[in-house]
Amino acid sequence: MDVKLVPTICPYCGCGCGLNLVVKDGKVVGVEPWKRHPVNEGKLCPKGNFAHEFIHRDDRLTTPLIKKNGKFEPATWDEALSLIASKFKEIKSKYGPDAMACFASARVTNEENYLMQKFARVALETANIDHCARLCHGTTVAGLAKSLGSGAMTNSIKDIEEAKTIFIIGSNTFEDHPLIARRVVRAKQAGATLIVADPRFNMTAKQADIYVQFRSGSDVALINAMMYVILSEGLEDKEFIKNRTKGFDALKEEVMKCPPEWAEPITGVPADTIRKIARLYATNKPSAIIYSMGVTQHSTGTDNVLSMSNLAMLTGNIGKRGSGVNPLRGQNNVQGACDMGALPNVVTGYQAVINPELRAKVCGVWGVKDIPGKVGLTIVEVMNAAEEGKVKSLYIMGENPMISDPDVNHVEHALKKLEFLVVQDIFMTETAALAHVVLPAASFAEKDGTFTNTERRVQLLRPAVKPPGQAKPDWEIICLLAQKMGVKGFDFKSQEEVFEEIRKVTPQYAGMTYERLRKPEALHWPCPDTSHPGTPILHMAKFSHPDGLGIFFGVPFKYQAERPDAEYPLILTTGRILFHYHTGSMTRRSPTLDNEVKTGFVEINTEDAKALGVKDGDKVKVKTRRGEIEIAARVTPNIMKGIIFIPFHFVECAANRLTIAALDPFAKMPEFKVCAAKVEPIPVE
Numbered sequence: 086m087d088v089k090l091v092p093t094i095c096p097y098c099g100c101g102c103g104l105n106l107v108v109k110d111g112k113v114v115g116v117e118p119w120k121r122h123p124v125n126e127g128k129l130c131p132k133g134n135f136a137h138e139f140i141h142r143d144d145r146l147t148t149p150l151i152k153k154n155g156k157f158e159p160a161t162w163d164e165a166l167s168l169i170a171s172k173f174k175e176i177k178s179k180y181g182p183d184a185m186a187c188f189a190s191a192r193v194t195n196e197e198n199y200l201m202q203k204f205a206r207v208a209l210e211t212a213n214i215d216h217c218a219r220l221c222h223g224t225t226v227a228g229l230a231k232s233l234g235s236g237a238m239t240n241s242i243k244d245i246e247e248a249k250t251i252f253i254i255g256s257n258t259f260e261d262h263p264l265i266a267r268r269v270v271r272a273k274q275a276g277a278t279l280i281v282a283d284p285r286f287n288m289t290a291k292q293a294d295i296y297v298q299f300r301s302g303s304d305v306a307l308i309n310a311m312m313y314v315i316l317s318e319g320l321e322d323k324e325f326i327k328n329r330t331k332g333f334d335a336l337k338e339e340v341m342k343c344p345p346e347w348a349e350p351i352t353g354v355p356a357d358t359i360r361k362i363a364r365l366y367a368t369n370k371p372s373a374i375i376y377s378m379g380v381t382q383h384s385t386g387t388d389n390v391l392s393m394s395n396l397a398m399l400t401g402n403i404g405k406r407g408s409g410v411n412p413l414r415g416q417n418n419v420q421g422a423c424d425m426g427a428l429p430n431v432v433t434g435y436q437a438v439i440n441p442e443l444r445a446k447v448c449g450v451w452g453v454k455d456i457p458g459k460v461g462l463t464i465v466e467v468m469n470a471a472e473e474g475k476v477k478s479l480y481i482m483g484e485n486p487m488i489s490d491p492d493v494n495h496v497e498h499a500l501k502k503l504e505f506l507v508v509q510d511i512f513m514t515e516t517a518a519l520a521h522v523v524l525p526a527a528s529f530a531e532k533d534g535t536f537t538n539t540e541r542r543v544q545l546l547r548p549a550v551k552p553p554g555q556a557k558p559d560w561e562i563i564c565l566l567a568q569k570m571g572v573k574g575f576d577f578k579s580q581e582e583v584f585e586e587i588r589k590v591t592p593q594y595a596g597m598t599y600e601r602l603r604k605p606e607a608l609h610w611p612c613p614d615t616s617h618p619g620t621p622i623l624h625m626a627k628f629s630h631p632d633g634l635g636i637f638f639g640v641p642f643k644y645q646a647e648r649p650d651a652e653y654p655l656i657l658t659t660g661r662i663l664f665h666y667h668t669g670s671m672t673r674r675s676p677t678l679d680n681e682v683k684t685g686f687v688e689i690n691t692e693d694a695k696a697l698g699v700k701d702g703d704k705v706k707v708k709t710r711r712g713e714i715e716i717a718a719r720v721t722p723n724i725m726k727g728i729i730f731i732p733f734h735f736v737e738c739a740a741n742r743l744t745i746a747a748l749d750p751f752a753k754m755p756e757f758k759v760c761a762a763k764v765e766p767i768p769v770e
């Protein structure tokens with residue numbers, strides 16, 4: 086019997102836990118702890134523990150498929166790639182590069198994301214490259230880059246243990262990032278105070294020393310009122326403000342309009358509670374902010390993120406151990422996909438495409454004259470342009486917008502209007518089903534390459550088994566397609582070769598090699614040269630702006646794009662649950678995880694349910710101006726009155742048939758966390 090353990094990285098959330106895949110007779114049969122791994126030290130959440138269960142599913146894609154007369158037929162790689170190459174060339178010459186778009190993926194490696202954005206910019210010559218970070222932390226990248234000069238988690242996961250106050254806002258850390266929650270527990274055991282602000286009394290809120298139930302979308306009002314208290318009582322860090330920041334006067338002018346009594350009716354939080362948490366955060370230092378999509382997924386998401394930086398800089402809680410502004414990135418490699426420039430405004434290493442010098446540097450390595458120097462379309466803008474007939478072809482790698490994007494009815498319409506849709510994935514997803522060509526990809530267990538977790542730690546994957554049938558790693562597919570199109574610069578023989586090119590054009594990764602990444606600790610970026618130890622904590626001596634200063638922004642509170650009214654009196658908010666992941670394409674195919682939660686539900690406050698005549702377990706209709714779904718009611722006092730919550734993983738009761746595609750003006754982030762909704766009981770026949 087041939088049994089081996091292959092250490093690699095969990096394919097689910099941004100914690101980036103290490104695990105051992107147990108391989109027996111050429112198949113992955115289980116997961117064992119990786120005790121020396123620095124993030125999780127051998128512990129795993131249920132998703133990690135059962136991360137092997139989808140790998141050998143019978144419904145894995147194993148051969149390229151071409152749709153003929155509405156039905157998929159198996160094809161050879163040569164047939165599929167020849168068809169795609171000729172269609173891409175035809176569309177480019179008929180409509181121009183602006184009519185083409187590519188979506189990279191937070192689920193695949195850095196090398197594959199790097200190649201996808203290079204393919205878009207070099208082979209298709211289009212500026213339209215984006216990925217699902219747009220839908221989770223696009224506002225983090227925009228907001229933190231504006232205020233701190235770098236759009237990433239400032240401190241390391243381990244460092245959370247050193248905080249004396251932890252302020253979690255808009256993050257259900259204990260369900261969505263369980264191995265980061267473990268560090269919060271350790272901090273509490275060492276005496277830290279935990280404040281949790283969230284509209285739901287969720288698993289995380291239940292661990293809080295102080296729970297602050299506040300209305301979805303009122304983040305700026307809450308933080309401004311906290312800063313009002315800090316400034317009124319002289320609790321700000323005057324030295325830090327003087328030496329390390331600029332823009333304080335603009336902040337002060339805005340904040341002093343926002344006393345707690347002003348914020349109380351907007352947020353639903355008593356003024357005295359706002360005072361209490363403000364004093365605690367400002368004085369019981371070091372204080373760490375942890376946030377996630379509850380902060381970012383708003384039409385005011387960038388403002389919300391700027392508020393987090395304002396609060397941290399005002400109290401000097403940044404650039405030190407146990408402090409910081411810590412966005413928890415959702416997917417396993419969403420940090421890396423952003424780092425690699427799978428975004429329409431920057432190439433790899435966050436180098437602006439509109440900057441001719443930075444472009445020239447990258448083009449020199451790529452051996453091309455130039456790449457598009459304008460900012461391309463974001464995900465929702467691509468869908469809008471497709472519906473208007475302006476975008477004609479879309480190449481999607483490892484994403485499932487038919488469940489993940491806002492206003493899915495609109496997405497479906499847009500995808501069906503495309504002249505040519507290519508989807509590359511491991512399963513026949515709801516999006517792949519609409520494609521003209523489907524390409525079978527390798528899963529995380531079948532390839533090497535690197536993932537970058539939420540704390541900027543760049544980690545090596547190791548292949549445990551071969552891909553099923555004719556499936557290939559995404560990097561290899563992109564290279565073959567580029568070669569088929571006659572495009573130079575894609576003749577890589579391995580992901581390591583791709584990584585060597587990444588190092589040349591990505592300053593933050595320049596000092597990393599596969600050899601250095603082989604040890605469990607790996608390296609945190611920035612790591613500018615091969616003798617550099619990596620950077621677990623950012624901004625210790627200076628911020629990442631050219632002058633080294635952090636920038637305060639006075640942020641006025643704004644209401645959300647769609648507010649409850651007489652017709653739609655409730656606020657709908659969406660999110661994730663412990664046992665499922667994103668669009669469910671992997672976790673719903675994992676029998677153990679699927680058994681835990683079989684389908685979706687809508688959480689309704691007990692008083693709201695009583696007024697509606699809805700009992701726990703009843704089937705109800707949830708309606709918004711975009712659509713309606715039927716779903717089981719979960720009646721609970723744990724959600725704020727006037728708010729309902731639906732997890733977005735389940736296609737049969739898809740929350741995103743209801744959500745609104747209103748966008749944050751800076752980051753173009755859709756407002757998943759707030760729209761107006763109503764609930765109607767379904768009469769039992």
Ligand code: SF4
Binds near residue numbers: 097
């Ligand atoms: Fe995987 Fe995240 Fe769970 Fe760790 S916490 S095992 S990375 S899903």
